[in-house]
Amino acid sequence: xxxxxxxxxxxxxxxxxxxxxxxxxxxxxxxxxxxxxxxxxxxxxxxxxxxxxxxxxxxxxxxxxxxxxxxxxxxxxxxxxxxxxxxxxxxxxxxxxxxxxxxxxxxxxxxxxxxxxxxxxxxxxxxxxxxxxxxxxxxxxxxxxxxxxxxxxxxxxxxxxxxxxxxxxxxxxxxxxxxxxxxxxxxxxxxxxxxxxxxxxxxxxxxxxxxxxxxxxxxxxxxxxxxxxxxxxxxxxxxxxxxxxxxxxxxxxxxxxxxxxxxxxxxxxxxxxxxxxxxxxxxxxxxxxxxxxxxxxxxxxxxxxxxxxxxxxxxxxxxxxxxxxxxxxxxxxxxxxxxxxxxxxxxxxxxxxxxxxxxxxx
Amino acid sequence: xxxxxxxxxxxxxxxxxxxxxxxxxxxxxxxxxxxxxxxxxxxxxxxxxxxxxxxxxxxxxxxxxxxxxxxxxxxxxxxxxxxxxxxxxxxxxxxxxxxxxxxxxxxxxxxxxxxxxxxxxxxxxxxxxxxxxxxxxxxxxxxxxxxxxxxxxxxxxxxxxxxxxxxxxxxxxxxxxxxxxxxxxxxxxxxxxxxxxxxxxxxxxxxxxxxxxxxxxxxxxxxxxxxxxxxxxxxxxxxxxxxxxxxxxxxxxxxxxxxxxxxxxxxxxxxxxxxxxxxxxxxxxxxxxxxxxxxxxxxxxxxxxxxxxxxxxxxxxxxxxxxxxxxxxxxxxxxxxxxxxxxxxxxxxxxxxxxxxxxxxxxxxxxxxxxxxxxxxxxxxxxxxxxxxxxxxxxxxxxxxxxxxxxxxxxxxxxxxxxxxxxxxxxxxxxxxxxxxxxxxxxxxxxxxxxxxxxxxxxxxxxxxxxxxxxxxxxxxxxxxxxxxxxxxxxxxxxxxxxxxxxxxxxxxxxxxx
Numbered sequence: 001x002x003x004x005x006x007x008x009x010x011x012x013x014x015x016x017x018x019x020x021x022x023x024x025x026x027x028x029x030x031x032x033x034x035x036x037x038x039x040x041x042x043x044x045x046x047x048x049x050x051x052x053x054x055x056x057x058x059x060x061x062x063x064x065x066x067x068x069x070x071x072x073x074x075x076x077x078x079x080x081x082x083x084x085x086x087x088x089x090x091x092x093x094x095x096x097x098x099x100x101x102x103x104x105x106x107x108x109x110x111x112x113x114x115x116x117x118x119x120x121x122x123x124x125x126x127x128x129x130x131x132x133x134x135x136x137x138x139x140x141x142x143x144x145x146x147x148x149x150x151x152x153x154x155x156x157x158x159x160x161x162x163x164x165x166x167x168x169x170x171x172x173x174x175x176x177x178x179x180x181x182x183x184x185x186x187x188x189x190x191x192x193x194x195x196x197x198x199x200x201x202x203x204x205x206x207x208x209x210x211x212x213x214x215x216x217x218x219x220x221x222x223x224x225x226x227x228x229x230x231x232x233x234x235x236x237x238x239x240x241x242x243x244x245x246x247x248x249x250x251x252x253x254x255x256x257x258x259x260x261x262x263x264x265x266x267x268x269x270x271x272x273x274x275x276x277x278x279x280x281x282x283x284x285x286x287x288x289x290x291x292x293x294x295x296x297x298x299x300x301x302x303x304x305x306x307x308x309x310x311x312x313x314x315x316x317x318x319x320x321x322x323x324x325x326x327x328x329x330x331x332x333x334x335x336x337x338x339x340x341x342x343x344x345x346x347x348x349x350x351x352x353x354x355x356x357x358x359x360x361x362x
Numbered sequence: 363x364x365x366x367x368x369x370x371x372x373x374x375x376x377x378x379x380x381x382x383x384x385x386x387x388x389x390x391x392x393x394x395x396x397x398x399x400x401x402x403x404x405x406x407x408x409x410x411x412x413x414x415x416x417x418x419x420x421x422x423x424x425x426x427x428x429x430x431x432x433x434x435x436x437x438x439x440x441x442x443x444x445x446x447x448x449x450x451x452x453x454x455x456x457x458x459x460x461x462x463x464x465x466x467x468x469x470x471x472x473x474x475x476x477x478x479x480x481x482x483x484x485x486x487x488x489x490x491x492x493x494x495x496x497x498x499x500x501x502x503x504x505x506x507x508x509x510x511x512x513x514x515x516x517x518x519x520x521x522x523x524x525x526x527x528x529x530x531x532x533x534x535x536x537x538x539x540x541x542x543x544x545x546x547x548x549x550x551x552x553x554x555x556x557x558x559x560x561x562x563x564x565x566x567x568x569x570x571x572x573x574x575x576x577x578x579x580x581x582x583x584x585x586x587x588x589x590x591x592x593x594x595x596x597x598x599x600x601x602x603x604x605x606x607x608x609x610x611x612x613x614x615x616x617x618x619x620x621x622x623x624x625x626x627x628x629x630x631x632x633x634x635x636x637x638x639x640x641x642x643x644x645x646x647x648x649x650x651x652x653x654x655x656x657x658x659x660x661x662x663x664x665x666x667x668x669x670x671x672x673x674x675x676x677x678x679x680x681x682x683x684x685x686x687x688x689x690x691x692x693x694x695x696x697x698x699x700x701x702x703x704x705x706x707x708x709x710x711x712x713x714x715x716x717x718x719x720x721x722x723x724x725x726x727x728x729x730x731x732x733x734x735x736x737x738x739x740x741x742x743x744x745x746x747x748x749x750x751x752x753x754x755x756x757x758x759x760x761x762x763x764x765x766x767x768x769x770x771x772x773x774x775x776x777x778x779x780x781x782x783x784x785x786x787x788x789x790x791x792x793x794x795x796x797x798x799x800x801x802x803x804x805x806x807x808x809x810x811x812x813x814x815x816x817x818x819x820x821x822x823x824x825x826x827x828x829x830x831x832x833x834x835x836x837x838x839x840x841x842x843x844x845x846x847x848x849x850x851x852x853x854x855x856x857x858x859x860x861x862x863x864x865x866x867x868x869x870x871x872x873x874x875x876x
Contacts, residue, residue, distance in 0.1 A: 044501075176373065176376075176377065179373075179377045180377055180380050180381045180384070181381070182852075183377055183378060183381045183849045183852055183853055184381050184384075184385060184845070184849060189385070191814070191829070191830075191833055192385065192388060192389055192833065192841075193388075195833050195834075269507075269508065273508070273510055276510050277510060277511070277512065277815050280510070280512045280815070281512075281814065281815055281818050281830070283833070293510070293512070296510075296512065296513060296516075297512070300512075300516050303516055303520055304520065310513075310516060314510070314513040317508075317510055317513065318505075318508050318509060318510075318513075321507070321508030321509075321510075322504060322505060322507075322508040324508075325504045325507055325508055326504060329504070
């Protein structure tokens with residue numbers, strides 16, 4: 001049974017022992033050092049950070065990069081999304097064409113060793129290299145995510161900071177304006193914006209979506225500012241003659257940065273799902289541009305015959321969203337002052353022995 | 363209080379006005395509803411253009427046309443709202459009236475399931491903080507959080523629906539499957555129960571054994587083709603429900619409550635045959651509803667007969683038990699319908715559909731068969747929506763309960779020597795529910811607005827489809843009709859959430875100073 005009696009009531013000795021361990025750890029460290037330490041102790045978050053950095057570098061270096069026709073960097077992958085190489089057929093299972101050549105089974109297990117082959121993710125119906133398409137789509141989705149995150153974060157922070165700091169009439173007006181935006185469900189405003197401006201390019205779409213994505217953040221920041229502005233250090237700064245702007249940006253904002261960072265990561269993981277969903281129903285990124293949602297939409301009917309056209313874009317969406325969620329979780333733990341690490345049995349015993357020794361010495 | 367509600371409603375009205383004005387103009391300037399007509403070669407093209415212009419008042423510029431639309435909406439105060447005409451000549455109000463029930467049906471079951479499952483798993487993970495179960499559920503919930511619904515939907519269609527249908531052709535569960543299901547359920551239950559290593563393995567063995575036996579029995583007896591519970595199993599399950607509900611609600615120590623709910627469980631076998639007679643001869647929603655009322659009334663009387671003091675919790679326990687065990691009867695009835703349903707020509711032993719909201723080919727008018735048809739069509743969307751939305755509830759209820767468990771009043775309750783059950787269920791759980799309730803209300807409104815993708819994946823024609831139609835055809839009135847419903851719902855849900863919050867938590871007062 002769930003409610004079986006268990007030792008959930010800590011005895012005061014063990015609690016003070018835990019406190020002692022926790023306090024000892026943060027002795028003489030700055031706030032950011034503590035946060036960094038706590039974050040790097042969150043194993044899932046650190047792994048996710050590694051995964052997302054790897055994906056970003058991997059994806060953005062894969063294809064040729066052109067900037068305004070002046071700057072040109074060659075990608076390491078041989079095909080581009082526009083190339084139409086010959087369709088591979090003959091050696092695919094079930095008489096399909098363009099099957100993936102990626103091989104992950106090492107030689108000693110009877111596979112052909114780790115290798116990419118010519119078309120690691122297969123080819124689409126006209127023979128375009130699907131790996132290149134997925135790379136392009138992931139680039140799009142990642143940059144859309146970052147743009148939405150940046151715009152949402154800046155507007156949300158500024159609006160929340162101003163209304164929380166000044167309160168009164170400014171607050172009322174800004175919060176009613178926030179309510180305006182909140183009443184429109186994200187997917188609906190996203191569809192309207194995406195459908196009408198999607199053809200202007202993914203970045204434009206992201207920009208517009210960002211303009212509507214800041215509401216939750218601004219409420220959080222406002223709440224944080226409302227409490228922080230009553231604290232002594234704000235009074236001290238004001239007595240010292242600091243201007244409002246200086247107090248907001250130099251004194252209060254650094255203290256609210258935990259809340260902001262955590263909710264921006266969540267905003268970003270929501271953003272990538274929103275973008276892919278919109279592209280999937282046809283209101284987001286439109287052809288000839290490529291996006292992960294668009295790829296899934298295009299090839300979902302071929303799932304039974306050529307499932308790789310469906311699997312790879314989905315796996316990229318999930319690994320990005322999952323990593324960001326875990327990073328957000330790690331950051332939340334790191335910034336939360338109430339969060340205490342689980343003290344291992346060994347440490348507890350050690351501290352108890354130390355205490356006993358100290359008592360014995362007395 | 364009244365003044366607060368009125369003031370909030372006033373503000374909400376202004377907000378709705380503003381956001382609908384923005385959306386109307388945004389949608390109006392971005393496309394011309396006549397564009398496809400202008401390109402057509404139809405001989406009476408000019409006439410069509412003129413009539414559509416007249417009908418939709420396209421000669422009025424958008425900002426002014428918005429007020430014409432608004433005038434129609436204001437009819438809501440005299441009980442006669444006019445949402446305008448859509449492009450195909452039907453009124454928007456009519457299309458909305460058809461679409462709203464569809465969407466609600468689509469999301470209702472999933473939302474309720476997600477809430478119940480999410481909160482119970484969240485609470486267990488909080489009570490077993492830092493256990494393996496906690497870690498695995500955290501991972502699962504993050505994974506669900508990151509899944510795009512359209513992707514899950516395709517997977518579910520392929521692996522759940524089509525392979526289950528294939529499986530039903532020859533319903534024998536392979537041994538490997540039996541073993542893995544048994545192992546899984548063993549690990550699941552053992553990690554929920556927790557405790558010492560000994561209890562872990564006992565629970566593991568029991569759960570795995572029960573699962574393996576059940577599945578083998580189902581597989582050998584052809585249960586999947588002709589399932590039913592039967593009176594004996596219903597009685598057994600009801601007694602189990604009686605014990606479980608009593609333990610959670612008032613504790614097994616309360617003998618009056620235990621007796622009352624056991625009586626209600628025992629009654630389920632008494633009214634098994636009469637209930638089935640009613641189900642067969644007078645099948646309708648009304649008779650099911652009336653029977654539910656009768657059951658609840660009986661439960662109230664039984665509970666009052668058994669109890670002398672402190673009647674409220676005992677009545678509550680008996681009513682919940684009665685309700686759940688009566689629910690078993692309905693499930694049993696649906697199971698009995700399964701075989702005739704599968705034998706119909708429209709189904710032909712492939713009962714789980716991947717798309718649509720009903721089988722158009724089904725010509726049966728039988729109440730249970732048509733209902734079962736709806737249920738099977740709801741199955742996949744409900745699984746998909748539940749999978750995605752219950753992750754949030756797990757995270758949220760876990761976090762809230764952990765916070766509550768750190769409060770001083772929990773320490774006080776424990777110091778008074780209350781049982782762990784009382785501390786968790788009465789002191790901690792109730793306080794956890796305060797913020798959760800408000801979240802649920804807002805969430806439900808949000809789900810209705812966000813059903814667009816689910817509907818499009820599963821081919822349902824509800825609000826999302828209307829919205830899509832409105833957007834693609836530049837059909838402004840249709841678009842605004844859908845928006846008006848979803849936005850009002852979300853606004854009203856927020857208001858209700860605020861009021862609920864103050865009703866549940868006496869520390870929070872509305873209307874006072876703020």
